[in-house]
Structures are given as structure tokens and as C-alpha cells.
Amino acid sequence: MTLSSLSDRPSSPPVGDGVHAPFPSSGCVDATFYPTAEKGEFEGYASLFGIMDLGHDVVMPGAFRDSIERRGAPGVKLLWQHDPMQPVGIWRSIEEDSRGLYVRGALDLGQGKSREILSLMRQGALDGLSIGYRTEIERKDPETGLRRLERIDLWEISLVTFPLLPQARVRSVKARPARRMNPYFSR
Template structure:
């Protein structure tokens, strides 16, 4: 009886999500970019990726030998990675969906509709340490594939994830809009005083 009550309570519990709104853009040719992993952020599995964890694997494999898959399904490649590189933030990727593949066309449509934007890595752990708060710190991994997924283990790993300079640009635009709105309101108030 108690288990059934808990199951009902769980089923009706509100789903919590925490993510920034993004403008996802995909080129006409299916090209996109984003971050497949971010450094020093704990994922839902408890893992944290250390800066440099992908470096030796990327030197060995290059972008061409890291597969782009649909939802981690090895039987469903959907495109190719043009570039994969570590930057100060994480694992930045540029890829292109193969529009000759039916699943890639579906993915492209879902990405454009805003229904799909997650990225997730498939890897083998080569070196890791146990974290005091649980989980692992991944020091070196062999990157095998990067998938386009519905729910990434690292919620911030997204197609179109903004770079710090894009965030600053967006902030600057919003600030300029607020200042223009404030000036317009001030002008309207001055006109009302004159009447």
C-alpha cells in the first residue's frame, strides 16, 4: 500500500529542470556547434571531467574517428564531426548532420523545432580518481562517440550552447534594449509633463 502511494506521489511530482534558454541554430546544410562536455561540472552520474581529459584521445583519433550517433545507438550514425577541441570551457564540437540519412533529417527537424538539443559523450575511462563527495573525476578518457540526445547526463552539454563571448554579447544587447526602453519612457513622461 505504501509503495503504491509513493509511486503515485512520484508520478505527479513536478519535473524540475535547470537550463538557460538558448537560440539553437542549425545551418541549411545541417551544420551546428555546441559543447559535448564541460569541465569541472558534476553530471547526473556523479562524474566530473577534468580539463585535458580528452587531449590524448583527440590527438590519437582526430574528429573524423569520433562517431556522431543518435541517442548512443551504434547502429544509427547520423553525421560527422568537422572539429572537436578542448577549450577553456570544455569539449567544443562542430558537426554536420547527413541529410541523406532519414534519422538525421528527423534530428534536424527536431533541433530546429527546439525539441532536441542535448549532446552526450561515449567514452572509455583510462584514468580517474574517486571524489570525496562521490562520483569520479575523469582525468583521461578515450572519446569514442558523441551523440545527439534528448536528455544528456550533463544538462549543460547542448547544441548551440553559448560561448562566454556570446553570453556577454546577449547581455550587452539586452542592456542596450533596457536603456532604450528607459529613454523612451523618460521621453513619454517629459511629453506628459509638457501637456
């Protein structure tokens, strides 16, 4: 084993606990994360159209359009558990498609919390996305209490442990690429 192969290994992320501040008007969605090797990149749906969450909210198609045009991906924060004191990366792209709000993000691996989050994502222990927003236009059904969100001012999208929408779970995580084994150590 050479000194350079030792220095190529990622350091262990520090263990710590964040302050969790739930966002009162958040919705969650079916998310698929694809962390890419050592870069901390992932992607998935941060919101799905037409699906009721546990707060009786349903995001309608086009709800994010104005906010995305106004803010763009750089204007929407990537937070840990909706805590404004814990930004953990950046959104590379945020776009609506026919299914929902599709996002591509990158964790800042220069900070320990982000390395810990990436490790949890790779293990399947962390598997949710949740949106933080202000409702601009809504329609509420007085009989059912269902709230249709027609226009949303999107402030942030968080990586979360417990998403508000039960289906909001990671379905697959790309594994770290295999390291080449020194032939001396192989059988």
C-alpha cells in the same frame, strides 16, 4: 509558382523511431546547436570541465587531449542516442578549449533520420549532446562518490533527448533563411 521553386523545397522527413541503447559511461554537457540552413551543420559543447553530471562524474581540463590527438574528429562517431547502429553524420572538428570540448558536426541529410533530427533541433525539441567514452585515468572521492575523469578515450558523441547533465540544453538554433516570395503572391 514555377516547377523549379517546387523542387527547391526540402522533402518532409519520414517519421520513425530509433533503437535507443544508452551508453553506460556517458556524460552530457551544456550544448548550443547552430544548424546552418540546408546543410545540417551544428556546433556546441559536448562536455564542460568542472561540472558534475547526474552520474557524479566531473571531466577535468585536458581529459580529451590524448584521445583527440590519436583519433581526430573523423575517428569519433556522431550517433543518435548512443546507438552504434545509427550514425547520423560526421564531426568536422573536435577541440578542447578553456571551457570544455567544443564540437562542430554535420548531419547526413541523405538519410531520413538525420533530416528528422535536424527538424527537431530547429524546433528546440532536441537539445542535448552526450559523450561515449572509456575512462583511462580517474580519481574517485570515497566520501562523496565523485569521480574526476582525468583522461578519457572518446569513442563517440551523440545527439540525445535527455542529457545526463541538466544544463545540457540547446540555447539557440539558427533559422532557415527566408525564401524570396514571388511578388505575384505578396500584398
